[in-house]
Amino acid sequence: MSLLSVRDLSVQFAMRDQTVTALRNISFELGKGERLGIVGESGAGKSITGFALMNLLSRPGFISGGSITFDGRDITGLGDAEMRDIRGNHMAMIFQDPMVTLNPVLTIGQQMLETLYAHRRLSKEEATQIAILKLREVYIPSPEDRLDQYPHELSGGMRQRIIIAMALLLDPKLIIADEPTTALDVTIQADIMELLLELCHSNKVGLILITHDLGVVSQMTERTLVMYAGRIIEAGRTREIINDPQHPYTQGLINALPQQTPPGQRLKQIPGNMPSLTAIPPGCPFAPRCNFATDLCRTVLPEVVQYGPVEVACHEVNRLHNDTVEEATA
Amino acid sequence: MKDAPATTPLLEIRNLSKQFDLDKSFLETIKFKGGKITREKRSVHAVNNVSIASQRGEALCVVGESGCGKSTVARLVAGLLTPTTGEIHYEGERIDNRSRHEMMPLRKKMQMIFQNPYASLNPRMTIKQALEEPVKFHNPSMSGSEVTDRVFEVMKSVGVDPSWAARYPHEFSGGQRQRIAIARALTVDPEYVIADEPISALDVSIQAQVLNLMLEAKEERGLTYLFITHDLSVVQHFGTRVVVLYLGTVCEVAETATLFENPKHPYTKALLSAVPQLSDDKPDHIRLKGEIPTPINMPKGCPFASRCSYSDARCGQEQPQPVHQPDGSIVACHAVEEGRLDQ
Numbered sequence: 001m002s003l004l005s006v007r008d009l010s011v012q013f014a015m016r017d018q019t020v021t022a023l024r025n026i027s028f029e030l031g032k033g034e035r036l037g038i039v040g041e042s043g044a045g046k047s048i049t050g051f052a053l054m055n056l057l058s059r060p061g062f063i064s065g066g067s068i069t070f071d072g073r074d075i076t077g078l079g080d081a082e083m084r085d086i087r088g089n090h091m092a093m094i095f096q097d098p099m100v101t102l103n104p105v106l107t108i109g110q111q112m113l114e115t116l117y118a119h120r121r122l123s124k125e126e127a128t129q130i131a132i133l134k135l136r137e138v139y140i141p142s143p144e145d146r147l148d149q150y151p152h153e154l155s156g157g158m159r160q161r162i163i164i165a166m167a168l169l170l171d172p173k174l175i176i177a178d179e180p181t182t183a184l185d186v187t188i189q190a191d192i193m194e195l196l197l198e199l200c201h202s203n204k205v206g207l208i209l210i211t212h213d214l215g216v217v218s219q220m221t222e223r224t225l226v227m228y229a230g231r232i233i234e235a236g237r238t239r240e241i242i243n244d245p246q247h248p249y250t251q252g253l254i255n256a257l258p259q260q261t262p263p264g265q266r267l268k269q270i271p272g273n274m275p276s277l278t279a280i281p282p283g284c285p286f287a288p289r290c291n292f293a294t295d296l297c298r299t300v301l302p303e304v305v306q307y308g309p310v311e312v313a314c315h316e317v318n319r320l321h322n323d324t325v326e327e328a329t330a
Numbered sequence: 331m332k333d334a335p336a337t338t339p340l341l342e343i344r345n346l347s348k349q350f351d352l353d354k355s356f357l358e359t360i361k362f363k364g365g366k367i368t369r370e371k372r373s374v375h376a377v378n379n380v381s382i383a384s385q386r387g388e389a390l391c392v393v394g395e396s397g398c399g400k401s402t403v404a405r406l407v408a409g410l411l412t413p414t415t416g417e418i419h420y421e422g423e424r425i426d427n428r429s430r431h432e433m434m435p436l437r438k439k440m441q442m443i444f445q446n447p448y449a450s451l452n453p454r455m456t457i458k459q460a461l462e463e464p465v466k467f468h469n470p471s472m473s474g475s476e477v478t479d480r481v482f483e484v485m486k487s488v489g490v491d492p493s494w495a496a497r498y499p500h501e502f503s504g505g506q507r508q509r510i511a512i513a514r515a516l517t518v519d520p521e522y523v524i525a526d527e528p529i530s531a532l533d534v535s536i537q538a539q540v541l542n543l544m545l546e547a548k549e550e551r552g553l554t555y556l557f558i559t560h561d562l563s564v565v566q567h568f569g570t571r572v573v574v575l576y577l578g579t580v581c582e583v584a585e586t587a588t589l590f591e592n593p594k595h596p597y598t599k600a601l602l603s604a605v606p607q608l609s610d611d612k613p614d615h616i617r618l619k620g621e622i623p624t625p626i627n628m629p630k631g632c633p634f635a636s637r638c639s640y641s642d643a644r645c646g647q648e649q650p651q652p653v654h655q656p657d658g659s660i661v662a663c664h665a666v667e668e669g670r671l672d673q
Contacts, residue, residue, distance in 0.1 A: 041533035041534060041536075155622075156396075157621070158621070185396055185560065186395070186560070186604040187601060187615075188395075189604065190604035190615040191617065193606070194615070214534075215606030216606045218607065239610060253535060256534055256535050257534065258538075258541070258563045258564050259563045259567070259607075261567065263566060263568075263586065264545070267538035267541055268538065269535065269539045269542055270535040271539075273503045273505060273506075273536070274533075
């Protein structure tokens, strides 16, 4: 049985003069201990997906349809108290900027114990022991001393480790990490990614990694969802998607990376911009930027279909594939 | 390899250092330590003894992690900051000690592009006003229609439709705004462009658009770039030569291809190994121990010694000097000098 099952999830924002659909019929599964990447550019709806899973959407955003089943239980309509029990205990979230996540006027110890007290009946000694243990797990040197320090006394990488330790405090089954390394330097990012991978392996924790960086997804995850304008446009095993992307957007995204073009030559850019959520074109949202778009693409929204090893939402995937095969044989 | 270049470099910085004083006033310098009142002046050593020369037509990239002083170098070169010590030469003439007035003719030749196009465009000016302003300022004799012609021409060259000229910056997307910021730098026909993380705030597909635009401008206008970035894959694509900075100090300078094929400095090696790759057969990244020391108390020896797995007693005591390597790169490392890395 899968750990998390999302069916036709939609999220809308009720604005004063219109309702904006930020997520449109998202469906995916996550197995126990599985690592899933969600990639896309800003505005694609990847963070909204994370927030919706944790039921953290605040007004005017709301889940307008679909269901989220976690560990066999439908959590879509749960009340605040029940949801609070699931958050932290069963799923935890890591955000991009550790300085914003940590409370600047509380010590690390106070913040960690606060989380523990909120969910468990523990004495101060027991709670402190757990906190130290978790800090040790994320390789924080001299964890006893860190408990009395304030966030500003620590470096960015150290803070992000502490956030990860806090997410692990209650041994959750799922961690949702929203751009956990984007604010960090590459060398620190590599350390944090290694740490997350190791923790997922040793604790059998499922991971949903939300990022814009295809390199990070490639190294961290087993399966990947590619999002565009609030929809999943391609899903499958990470290796398949990176090595043989099917959707023209995924292809464009990978081809646009500087390392895909010999130095000094023009990069293969995708023309135009992602449509704003208030003005999503009818039909395929990628059609205006797509070289393969037909009249069908501009009018009818493509369904997600199985294509070989991956799922793709594209009318032209057959033709596209044949073209590439011809190109390769020619 | 460029041994003693015959032509003077377009821009050269010599032994440049910049310190920012933390304790500015007299009262701030007074500290209470160990029962005694002492005077102590602390400063952040942002850039330490950096020498770089950029030749005409090249795209010199400065890379490093946050806090390594790469933006400070850009600002010093652009004349937005005054160096504490050292010299900056443009076409062989010293420019760091010039007055604002004397700098004026140079501002037309040197332009800067910043990271965040939301912050670098005035929200209350239409883009036509924003783009015309530098042209009018630097070419007072130009007529209004000539200025507009120039602006429209540059707008077209960066892919911004001149019919949008009456719009305000907020009506454009991030990528378009960065193109407008680039257009603004290009309207005065500069020869040297300092770009400080120009694509870091943009999405992948938009990054490619802006990078292409900068490549085109380089080829068509013969621009010379000083390109500041933390993104090594962009460097590999865009740069002709690379300067690796660590804690305000130059670790390695090399031709781009040489640096990526054969990095020599232990820090460069660690940095390159940390970049996430698409392929799954990526070699393990070199783990650095510890954290970046603060630039307030600069280490006595090699700035990287505390995190380097090759460091020995000499590294902790004596600062390594930049040494020319057989393949043309310049490396400041005792271990490389002594051949300790190959063991």
